Amino acid sequence: MPHPSLRTALSLRLPIIQGPMTGSDTPALAAAVSAAGGLGTLGCGMRSPAAMAEAAAEVRRRTDRPFGLNLFVQDTPAPDAATVEQAVARLAPLYAEFGLTPAVPARWCEDFAAQFDALVEARPAVASFTFGILNAAQVEQLHSADCTVIGTATTVAEAVAWADVGADAVVASGMEAGGHRGTFLATGRLQAEGLAPAEKAPAARGPSQADFAASMVGTMALIPQCVDALRPRGVAVIAAGGIMDGRGIAAAQALGAEAVQMGTAFLACDESGIGPAYRDALAHATGTDTRTTRVFSGRPARGIVNTMLQRLHAHEADVPAYPVQNALTGALRRASAEAGRADYLSLWAGQGVAAVRPMPAAALVAVLEAEWRAAQAAVGALGVEQP
Template structure:
């Protein structure tokens, strides 16, 4: 059966999707973007099932427009004691700056399966996923709940894997993107063919070399994904470094049905980041971001700060996500509460220098005007030839 058109399925007036930013986005942001004609997605990767239900209800109180929820596809880890002790010892001096002791958290992460049940119960218009892949049965369960399913891909193989399990669309996330890389397939291992092949790869976690190999720019990734998925009738959404209407028009010229923009909305009034984070974004220049594992254990792009520099030598040895993320959580919260950016994970994409602080509805209006102007300029160039 053909998948539904993305624009029609989501009642999109504009091809603008606000990317999920777990820990930084808010129900107010998602609602404002949807109400303005875009499409808001609320990051729920670190929300409990109860918090997911509360946040969903808050979005619905603010708008009657459709919106989405996003989850991290992950298993709860069981790290060995030596790994944890070594990581705590490494972080102890940083915690001491705030008069705190590094300690093992109550839990490493939320239970994905409980979160998934909460998502099905919430019935958002879009169910979006990153860090891994669902089974075909899970996708069918979401379809039965009326959800349009979007998976994140950093390679063509990952895009095809999502098509195999029945996703409606794939968000092709270029290396320019801020925050965590969504890579989930080993790049050196060919994907087997046929139904169920994608699910069979779930146990094979990508290595650091795989993450490095999957650092493909959006201009290269999007058209390749579109060509690969066209026979499957799976929509492609472009993400990574898109900050204005020109970027939206460029993505559409490549064949993307819409764009997903995270960093552009991060500076909006409704986002959940504090003053220190906002100031760091305002002061950033185009060359200030790096991809690092030191904050969370999974490669993620953010603004360089003292903590990143201090731990840089340990890039390859910190525990994998979510263990490192949980171990640094209290430190990052203390830094935020103190109004200091030096120990924050300042997730931001390569376009961070182009952020425009303003209400989300105003930004959507500006993006629409720029997009229409870019389309008109392209049409004029075509007519001139």
């Protein structure tokens, strides 16, 4: 029996998934996208289990359509004292601008095991993951809870690794995408060591700086390769990275993707959780204003260049890995937002940022649908033209 398409399995009218934007998305945004015919998603990487349950309940209060929850697959770190002290000293001058001193938080991140249990309990239509990979037993547990499992990959090897553990679909995230890179495998490590994904602990060991650099594959190159590797196995590919309008949706489908995931496009929506300073930065950014950096969180992520990125650029290789740096800069980013300054915000955005369109989410989905259908018609017309 043919494998059902992702849209059929999820009863989606449109091939549009709102990307999880931890700290910026809201239940109102996810519900609006789902109600309009796409798939809304909540980024829950920094939400507590209780907050996850509350957010999922709020989406369900607003719509009866399918939605997704996304988690970061990660272990709780135990950094040495010297590393933390150096990071605190590095950030002290920046905190001083707001009359603050950096402090070491009580914990570095939420416990993934507890978050995973909360995800299973919430039973969303889609459970998606980034930063690492589940094992086959965890995927089966989600399937038993009637969740469609979607992994994030930045290379073909990572996409295949997700297929190997039983994922239903993979988000193939090109280097153009805003926010954190989902890289979790060292380049060539699986082939060199002859181990299956489930036999490794990529989330615990983490990729190296060189692996992130090697995994910066563009969307147009990544999508067809992932489709060729996964389609024979019945695993859907979702395109992400630089897609801002209906033409991008049609182009991704022409490459074999069943749907697209769009984050930056939805950041400027009325229902987004970002503040005025972030919105103003989005409104004035151009396609050459983003960079991939570790200075905000300790993990490579694409965002708009600002003062913090410039001041800490020389320390790209020195800041502690995610989530330690992310936790240490949290109060600084909050202070910057409260002061209405974008100087020290993590202004995550993709290379398509110049094409953001501020409007309600439902209106944006309607515009995207019209553009997508027009692009499909245009491509069809080109196909019948005579030379």
